[in-house]
Amino acid sequence: MYRLKPGIKKDMVRRWALPDRIFFGYGACHILAGVYLAEEPLTGFYAERIIPRGDAPGGHMYVTxxxxxxxxxGYSRRERLLAHHRKCWSTDCPGWDCDIETVDFPILGAHALNARKMLGPDQYLFDAVSRARAFIARIPHEDRSARLRQN
Structure with a gap:
């Protein structure tokens, strides 16, 4: 699991300069999830959040x-993503645990996000929604998801 150097999340310039996978994996996962649902490259998906218990780090949002x-x-099996996330955070934070919740708030709404300690799409250095659209557009959605369903 990748770890950001201290201070990057608070430095908007350094944060924006991260490669897409790191940018969307460590602090902007909710933007990627919200744009995915708005663009709907595949139907039937909804958002879920991994919410660490207590004050532990390790929150994450994805669509499923x-x-x-x-x-x-990209695409993976839900149980594999959850097992990987749990393993990585448990290694760094013994006793780490979490709850999984279906997202029931406007994912791209700044007010709803800020109330949950996440940045709204317009609170990044540049246009995070356009960046997410470009990331999503590069992926062959049908092929990648179909391969996972065959296994």
Missing amino acids: DGTVVFDYH
């Missing part, structure tokens, strides 16, 4: 149809 997920990794 219940079997397949899409996030900064």
Whole structure:
């Protein structure tokens, strides 16, 4: 699992300069999820959040149809993503645990995001929504998700 150097998330210029996968994996996953649902490259997906218990780090948002997920990794099986996330955070934070919740708020709404300690799409250095659209557009959605469903 990748770890950001201290201070990058608070430095808007350094944060924006991160490669897309790191940008969307470590602080802007909710923007990617919201844009995915708005663009709807595949139907039947909804957003879920990994919410660490207590004050632990490790929150994450992704979209899923219940079997397949899409996030900064691309497509994977839901149980694999959750197991990987749990393993990585448990290694760094012994006793780490989380809850999984279906997102029931406007994912791209700044007010709803700020209330949950996330930045709204217009609170990044540049246009995070356009960046997410470009990231999503590079992926062959049908092919990648179909391969996962065959296994």
